[in-house]
Amino acid sequence: MQRRDFIRGFGVSSVALGAAFGGIGTAHARTEYKWKLVTTWPTNFPGLGTGASRLAALIGEMSGGRIEIQVHGAGDLVPTYGVFDAVARGDAEMGHGSAYYWKAKSPATQFFSSVPFGMPAQKMNAWLYFGGGLELWTELYGRFGLIPAPAGNSGVQMGGWFNREIKSVKDLKGLKMRIPGLGGEVLARAGGIPVNLPGSDLFAALQNGLIDATEWVGPYNDLAFGLYKVARYYYYPGWHEPGTVMEAILNKAAYEALPTDLQSIIMNACKVVNQEMLAEYTARNPVALQTLIAKHEVTLRRFPHDVIVRLRALTDEVLTGLARKDELSARIYASYRKFQTQSQDWDEISDLADRLARDPA
Amino acid sequence: MQRRDFIRGFGVSSVALGAAFGGIGTAHARTEYKWKLVTTWPTNFPGLGTGASRLAALIGEMSGGRIEIQVHGAGDLVPTYGVFDAVARGDAEMGHGSAYYWKAKSPATQFFSSVPFGMPAQKMNAWLYFGGGLELWTELYGRFGLIPAPAGNSGVQMGGWFNREIKSVKDLKGLKMRIPGLGGEVLARAGGIPVNLPGSDLFAALQNGLIDATEWVGPYNDLAFGLYKVARYYYYPGWHEPGTVMEAILNKAAYEALPTDLQSIIMNACKVVNQEMLAEYTARNPVALQTLIAKHEVTLRRFPHDVIVRLRALTDEVLTGLARKDELSARIYASYRKFQTQSQDWDEISDLADRLARDPA
Numbered sequence: 107m108q109r110r111d112f113i114r115g116f117g118v119s120s121v122a123l124g125a126a127f128g129g130i131g132t133a134h135a136r137t138e139y140k141w142k143l144v145t146t147w148p149t150n151f152p153g154l155g156t157g158a159s160r161l162a163a164l165i166g167e168m169s170g171g172r173i174e175i176q177v178h179g180a181g182d183l184v185p186t187y188g189v190f191d192a193v194a195r196g197d198a199e200m201g202h203g204s205a206y207y208w209k210a211k212s213p214a215t216q217f218f219s220s221v222p223f224g225m226p227a228q229k230m231n232a233w234l235y236f237g238g239g240l241e242l243w244t245e246l247y248g249r250f251g252l253i254p255a256p257a258g259n260s261g262v263q264m265g266g267w268f269n270r271e272i273k274s275v276k277d278l279k280g281l282k283m284r285i286p287g288l289g290g291e292v293l294a295r296a297g298g299i300p301v302n303l304p305g306s307d308l309f310a311a312l313q314n315g316l317i318d319a320t321e322w323v324g325p326y327n328d329l330a331f332g333l334y335k336v337a338r339y340y341y342y343p344g345w346h347e348p349g350t351v352m353e354a355i356l357n358k359a360a361y362e363a364l365p366t367d368l369q370s371i372i373m374n375a376c377k378v379v380n381q382e383m384l385a386e387y388t389a390r391n392p393v394a395l396q397t398l399i400a401k402h403e404v405t406l407r408r409f410p411h412d413v414i415v416r417l418r419a420l421t422d423e424v425l426t427g428l429a430r431k432d433e434l435s436a437r438i439y440a441s442y443r444k445f446q447t448q449s450q451d452w453d454e455i456s457d458l459a460d461r462l463a464r465d466p467a
Numbered sequence: 468m469q470r471r472d473f474i475r476g477f478g479v480s481s482v483a484l485g486a487a488f489g490g491i492g493t494a495h496a497r498t499e500y501k502w503k504l505v506t507t508w509p510t511n512f513p514g515l516g517t518g519a520s521r522l523a524a525l526i527g528e529m530s531g532g533r534i535e536i537q538v539h540g541a542g543d544l545v546p547t548y549g550v551f552d553a554v555a556r557g558d559a560e561m562g563h564g565s566a567y568y569w570k571a572k573s574p575a576t577q578f579f580s581s582v583p584f585g586m587p588a589q590k591m592n593a594w595l596y597f598g599g600g601l602e603l604w605t606e607l608y609g610r611f612g613l614i615p616a617p618a619g620n621s622g623v624q625m626g627g628w629f630n631r632e633i634k635s636v637k638d639l640k641g642l643k644m645r646i647p648g649l650g651g652e653v654l655a656r657a658g659g660i661p662v663n664l665p666g667s668d669l670f671a672a673l674q675n676g677l678i679d680a681t682e683w684v685g686p687y688n689d690l691a692f693g694l695y696k697v698a699r700y701y702y703y704p705g706w707h708e709p710g711t712v713m714e715a716i717l718n719k720a721a722y723e724a725l726p727t728d729l730q731s732i733i734m735n736a737c738k739v740v741n742q743e744m745l746a747e748y749t750a751r752n753p754v755a756l757q758t759l760i761a762k763h764e765v766t767l768r769r770f771p772h773d774v775i776v777r778l779r780a781l782t783d784e785v786l787t788g789l790a791r792k793d794e795l796s797a798r799i800y801a802s803y804r805k806f807q808t809q810s811q812d813w814d815e816i817s818d819l820a821d822r823l824a825r826d827p828a
Contacts, residue, residue: 168529168735170728223825226818228589228622228749235743236750261589262817325813343820367531371732374529374739381742382596388589389597389806392813399812406816414824445750451760452686452753453822455767456623457587459704461819463775464584 139173139364144193146186146203149179152330153323153390154352157258157383158202161354164375169368175200190355194250199360202257204352205243206287211250213428214435217442218243218254220263220350222288222421225446227259227349227384229453234351237445242438251358255376258352258383261391263344264328265409266321267337269312272409275416284308284320288424289346295420312336321346325394326387334402341407345417352383500534500725505554507547507564510540513691514684514751515713518619518744519563522715525736530729536561551716555611560721563618565713566604567648572611574789575796578803579604579615581624581711583649583782586807588620588710588745590814595712598806603799612719616737619713619744622752624705625689626770627682628698630673633770636777645669645681649785650707656781673697682707686755687748695763702768706778713744
């Protein structure tokens with residue numbers, strides 16, 4: 107997924123959610139800090155934009171209004187891709203987006219969104235909070251005067267919408283697909299043509315044949331976007347994004363100027379949103395999927411085995427190349443890889459075995 | 468798992484973690500509320516007891532010391548199984564445990580810990596937070612003057628330790644196994660003899676042949692307990708507890724007397740611990756499993772297919788019976804079942820398909 111310019115598809119508005127909580131519920135409430143939060147999403151975009159608003163609201167609520175955070179949707183104060191720089195400069199104290207949007211700053215940022223054939227949400231949280239991942243991320247963003255925090259997860263995404271069947275690796279050759287980041291690099295190595303298009307253009311681009319396929323997020327978001335009207339096949343699994351982490355970014359100086367109770371409130375609000383967003387997608391995707399199939403007669407297809415095997419091999423090449431780019435990228439890749447490998451045996455006998463035990467066969 | 472009397476295996480101490488945060492970090496901090504938190508775990512029991520302490524610490528930290536929570540480990544102020552009543556009476560404002568400990572109060576409590584062949588952690592969170600589960604739980608506990616909140620998850624547990632191989636359903640006949648709750652009821656229907664023993668007695672009971680098998684938690688906790696010394700086979704999957712929810716319980720009157728900012732801090736601290744504990748188990752179980760296998764030469768075994776099929780069928784009987792006990796149990800079962808069923812198609816093409824795509828075959 108990559109939501110740049112999706113803005114155009116939604117009304118862009120700035121919502122002062124924090125303000126709604128100022129003065130409520132505690133006798134000694136007073137606004138001590140007025141902060142701006144800039145996001146890469148429109149404020150009302152389901153799951154993601156609402157996640158950023160929820161974050162601001164929670165901070166207002168827990169602080170009894172001592173921090174009031176005004177949320178600015180994508181393109182309001184700054185362009186979507188200006189969020190990182192705006193928070194680094196201090197034009198806004200806080201941001202919400204996803205780390206792979208900043209790969210031009212450092213390719214290593216991509217490890218903190220989602221890695222093709224990488225770790226899903228629960229393992230990402232384990233790596234970030236208890237496996238050294240967040241320390242590495244903090245080191246990386248510290249170079250830009252920023253502090254990162256996981257603040258949302260989409261869960262496993264879908265493989266995307268295709269106007270034709272993918273029967274073998276050969277069908278990827280020349281395939282024009284809108285797919286950003288590492289997934290796009292992998293597709294290019296498979297002979298495909300990754301295209302980067304604004305979300306608002308996807309519908310028209312598929313309809314007029316400019317592209318053959320596009321990925322977006324998952325049933326809950328894809329249904330709202332109406333892509334089933336212009337592409338027949340809906341592919342799984344979302345090999346390119348098995349559990350995309352959303353981030354909060356904080357201006358380091360602004361954060362460090364806060365008393366520690368407010369610092370704690372902010373960091374813990376991020377943790378709450380991190381869990382809630384995943385729970386929301388986990389609850390809403392199944393319902394949306396049923397609507398897509400029963401009402402809109404979408405044709406579900408699994409990527410053929412040889413396609414998955416090929417994409418996985420190419421992913422290894424892309425990741426190895428990424429790890430060679432600089433010293434910190436190498437360390438992050440090593441940490442990520444070690445954690446993923448280490449958890450495989452346990453995963454096999456716990457989550458996978460448990461899941462298969464529920465199958466009625 | 469069921470940890471009653473595990474106390475004896477650990478030093479029982481009461482730790483005033485909240486106090487450590489009083490007065491730190493904010494100029495206007497002052498203790499406004501002194502609360503007691505009683506837990507069903509020893510305060511230093513890894514993952515669980517430390518989760519309860521973490522909850523108290525977080526509340527102290529985010530409130531800038533306005534609430535100071537003193538944690539009392541199992542058996543300190545009240546016995547392990549006295550936690551529910553103590554909080555209902557107001558002897559303590561808050562508790563930490565797991566809902567199936569209170570099945571004598573209402574059999575429906577068991578749906579809020581873990582259900583055999585039921586939903587794992589991520590889906591439980593989705594059901595609780597976005598599928599109506601927490602509303603039902605709140606209704607149930609409201610009858611006792613309590614408010615519940617999810618506050619931890621063990622992830623998928625292990626099937627347990629056995630002194631002999633389980634080759635078919637026949638081997639369950641006469642098997643004396645320490646296994647509590649719904650899992651125990653299912654084993655009894657399969658001809659086994661569920662035994663309820665204090666955790667501290669498990670080692671000796673296995674050693675002297677009083678029991679043939681026991682379940683406990685998972686590698687991280689089981690390794691610490693040393694059960695590998697007295698039972699050769701370590702079975703998976705933990706069909707009886709696929710993702711056990713820990714709970715915080717609040718005295719309703721005490722909670723409602725708080726200003727809304729402190730209420731929000733408490734509820735959000737529960738959410739943070741809910742996520743962190745799962746992440747901790749997800750990170751630490753793989754490492755402990757490797758130690759068990761490589762260092763202690765534990766023999767891992769998967770339950771045979773016919774055993775799983777039989778236990779699953781018996782689980783349906785037990786759950787159907789449970790749902791008939793009263794009107795609220797019936798509604799909770801219906802909600803749980805509907806949510807689980809509804810998410811199956813999505814699970815198949817997202818988490819399961821994604822997981823299988825990572826297999827190198």
